[in-house]
Amino acid sequence: xxxxxxxxxxxxxxxxxxxxxxxxxxxxxxxxxxxxxxxxxxxxxxxxxxxxxxxxxxxxxxxxxxxxxxxxxxxxxxxxxxxxxxxxxxxxxxxxxxxxxxxxxxxxxxxxxxxxxxxxxxxxxxxxxxxxxxxxxxxxxxxxxxxxxxxxxxxxxxxx
Amino acid sequence: xxxxxxxxxxxxxxxxxxxxxxxxxxxxxxxxxxxxxxxxxxxxxxxxxxxxxxxxxxxxxxxxxxxxxxxxxxxxxxxxxxxxxxxxxxxxxxxxxxxxxxxxxxxxxxxxxxxxxxxxxxxxxxxxxxxxxxxxxxxxxxxxxxxxxxxxxxxxxxxxxxxxxxxxxxxxxxxxxxxxxxxxxxxxxxxxxxxxxxxxxxxxxxxxxxxxxxxxxxxxxxxxxxxxxxxxxxxxxxxxxxxxxxxxxxxxxxxxxxxxxxxxxxxxxxxxxxxxxxxxxxxxxxxxxxxxxxxxxxxxxxxxxxxxxxxxxxxxxxxxxxxxxxxxxxxxxxxxxxxxxxxxxxxxxxxxxxxxxxxxxxxxxxxxxxxxxxxxxxxxxxxxxxxxxxxxxxxxxxxxxxxxxxxxxxxxxxxxxxxxxxxxxxxxxxxxxxxxxx
Numbered sequence: 001x002x003x004x005x006x007x008x009x010x011x012x013x014x015x016x017x018x019x020x021x022x023x024x025x026x027x028x029x030x031x032x033x034x035x036x037x038x039x040x041x042x043x044x045x046x047x048x049x050x051x052x053x054x055x056x057x058x059x060x061x062x063x064x065x066x067x068x069x070x071x072x073x074x075x076x077x078x079x080x081x082x083x084x085x086x087x088x089x090x091x092x093x094x095x096x097x098x099x100x101x102x103x104x105x106x107x108x109x110x111x112x113x114x115x116x117x118x119x120x121x122x123x124x125x126x127x128x129x130x131x132x133x134x135x136x137x138x139x140x141x142x143x144x145x146x147x148x149x150x151x152x153x154x155x156x157x158x159x160x
Numbered sequence: 161x162x163x164x165x166x167x168x169x170x171x172x173x174x175x176x177x178x179x180x181x182x183x184x185x186x187x188x189x190x191x192x193x194x195x196x197x198x199x200x201x202x203x204x205x206x207x208x209x210x211x212x213x214x215x216x217x218x219x220x221x222x223x224x225x226x227x228x229x230x231x232x233x234x235x236x237x238x239x240x241x242x243x244x245x246x247x248x249x250x251x252x253x254x255x256x257x258x259x260x261x262x263x264x265x266x267x268x269x270x271x272x273x274x275x276x277x278x279x280x281x282x283x284x285x286x287x288x289x290x291x292x293x294x295x296x297x298x299x300x301x302x303x304x305x306x307x308x309x310x311x312x313x314x315x316x317x318x319x320x321x322x323x324x325x326x327x328x329x330x331x332x333x334x335x336x337x338x339x340x341x342x343x344x345x346x347x348x349x350x351x352x353x354x355x356x357x358x359x360x361x362x363x364x365x366x367x368x369x370x371x372x373x374x375x376x377x378x379x380x381x382x383x384x385x386x387x388x389x390x391x392x393x394x395x396x397x398x399x400x401x402x403x404x405x406x407x408x409x410x411x412x413x414x415x416x417x418x419x420x421x422x423x424x425x426x427x428x429x430x431x432x433x434x435x436x437x438x439x440x441x442x443x444x445x446x447x448x449x450x451x452x453x454x455x456x457x458x459x460x461x462x463x464x465x466x467x468x469x470x471x472x473x474x475x476x477x478x479x480x481x482x483x484x485x486x487x488x489x490x491x492x493x494x495x496x497x498x499x500x501x502x503x504x505x506x507x508x509x510x511x512x513x514x515x516x517x518x519x520x521x522x523x524x525x526x527x528x529x530x531x532x533x534x535x536x537x538x539x540x541x542x543x544x545x546x547x548x549x550x551x552x553x554x555x556x557x558x559x560x561x562x563x564x565x566x567x568x569x570x571x572x573x574x575x576x577x578x579x580x581x582x583x584x585x586x587x588x589x590x591x592x593x594x595x596x597x598x
Contacts, residue, residue: 027331030291087495122254122502126254127408129411140162
């Protein structure tokens, strides 16, 4: 199992942060997922052995956190918040619009693997609602027109 | 990234460095950065605790517990290492303030963490930032690196002979982890399931050591108290409610944004003057005063002072400072459903009343909103909610129950209007209004 040099350096550093190895687990899982795309059997086995846990214990942690996934997502994961502030400002309309435009539903992925879609809970952008996160990037104060431009940009980026 | 706003009534304490480039350590130093911690190094630990106690600073995460008092519960002698844990897992719907602190003033959080450590005799602190805030985690990682490079962290900080380590930590998506005992579980690499208390974290916390857990805004307030004094800070707000708060205004408002206002600022003024009132000529129906877990206030109940004690008296809570304004075109049944959908999703499943209660309530509200409701459902929603109250290890069950109970109580007629297979009256009205606007 090969991770990037940056991942390895960060992992070594993180182990010095805590009195127990497993304390590094949650952020490490997320960083590993960012590199591999999802938490594959191979990733789980590797990280379990690194922090002295069984694979089952690691899977038990993974299933708790909503950002962690064992199934691949699209290259760009479009996460639309529909919690109260976004709900009042058009979050559901934005979600419906994206469903229509991408032709996929909640937790679906386009056939070319470019986009996946997720309805998410509050992402901490309430004062700039409605808001969306594409992977880690925030897009705020959106309308369906602005959302189209955001998706166009990512499409362009993916095909370059 | 997120836009900054301002209003003449603001009193900028925690937000005074916003937009000033203070994420850069040299700029932070120019703006009186790291002076407070040097002052704290020259003080006796008890004097720091008492200063913070006297300032009237209360937890900004929502519970509103006196911060200095919380620190005083940490035993002086401990066989196990003591820790400071900064809660930056901001996820209460309606709340987006810690985000701005991490983005614009990360060093103030580091400084507050060190001061808290000096006060309770800890030698290490963790700054936990939610996984979605990756760009903020990166800002914090750099800030910590820069502080180490200057000798402000690590061995012999500021040449004082004292050591203090600060570490970053990232989450991976879980509201429940914002609860203090679940936060510790998550930091220890486990599922974020709450711990039974007592023992309280101040006695048995991270890896069994005494731990102080404070919200990011709380810790960012601490350096200002050291520099400005307890009396100055206390007088910014009403008695026992020291300082200012970052209020996150959202929902149906003309000027949403994060504003720093004195504790005790009038809610009505906050909505109509600071937030600019309700857009599109509509009227206010309800207000979520401090994040989705607070009992909702009807439009006639908003002439109140926004401090912990007054909000309690008004039958709600100041919470995390997330104010969501709701206009008269909003269906309160749907609003209650969306809140319950959130808590059902975020319930960790550990306590049966919360796990089952939120699920049954979500199912009932979904059916009810789509026209399949019967009259006895209304009382049943109330009954189920009341049976979650106080019956769980952590307050998530209460957080789901409180807004629901208040919505049913204050907007019962809207529930009755959904009975007998009638479609949601607001979706129809909304559709007509949209059609007219075209």
